[in-house]
Amino acid sequence: GLAFVDIFSSSVTVAWSLLNDATGYNLVCSTMSNIPPNPIWASTGSVGVSATTATLSTPALYPNTTYYFFTKAYGLGQESAYSSYVATSTLANKVSNVQVYNVGTTSVTINWTAFAASPSSATCEGYIVQASSVSDFSSIYSSSSTTNVLLSTLTVTGLNDAATYWFRVGSLNWNDAAN
Numbered sequence: 001g002l003a004f005v006d007i008f009s010s011s012v013t014v015a016w017s018l019l020n021d022a023t024g025y026n027l028v029c030s031t032m033s034n035i036p037p038n039p040i041w042a043s044t045g046s047v048g049v050s051a052t053t054a055t056l057s058t059p060a061l062y063p064n065t066t067y068y069f070f071t072k073a074y075g076l077g078q079e080s081a082y083s084s085y086v087a088t089s090t091l092a093n094k095v096s097n098v099q100v101y102n103v104g105t106t107s108v109t110i111n112w113t114a115f116a117a118s119p120s121s122a123t124c125e126g127y128i129v130q131a132s133s134v135s136d137f138s139s140i141y142s143s144s145s146t147t148n149v150l151l152s153t154l155t156v157t158g159l160n161d162a163a164t165y166w167f168r169v170g171s172l173n174w175n176d177a178a179n
C-alpha cells in the first residue's frame with residue numbers, strides 16, 4: 001500500500017501501511033516499472049519497524065522525471081516480495097522571469113522564459129497561466145495552457161473590465177501537475 005505524501009521538483013515522500021510482524025521495510029526507486037538489478041535509490045537495509053514514510057531527494061531525483069517505487073517487508077527471519085509499483089513524476093522546474101506583457105480590456109497576456117525542449121529534467125510538458133480575483137488563488141477565474149514547451153506567452157481571456165486579478169504561471173510535469 002504505497003502512497004505519495006509530498007512531491008516536489010527534487011524530492012518525493014512515500015508512505016506505506018504497517019504490516020503485522022514486520023520488523024522493517026525496504027523502499028526502492030527506479031526509472032523503470034520493473035525492479036532493476038541496480039535501482040537509482042534503495043534504502044540501506046531496513047527503514048525501521050515503525051517507519052511508514054521515507055523521503056528521496058536530490059541527487060537521486062531529477063525534475064520532471066517519472067519514478068517507480070516498490071517496497072517490501074522484513075520479519076520473522078523472512079522477507080516479502082516487492083510490492084506492485086506506484087509511479088509519479090517529480091514537478092518540473094519553476095518558471096522564471098514572469099511578467100505582464102500586455103493588458104487588454106478583457107484579457108491579459110503573460111510571458112516568461114521558456115524552457116529548452118530537452119532533456120526531460122531541464123524542461124516541462126507545458127505551461128499554465130491562471131487568473132484569480134483573490135490573492136490566495138482559492139478560486140480560479142480563468143486560465144490558459146499549452147503543451148508547447150518552447151512557447152513563452154499565454155493570454156487569459158474573459159476577464160471583467162476594470163477588475164483586479166492576480167496571475168500565476170506554472171510549468172506542467174508528465175502528470176499535468178503545475179509547479
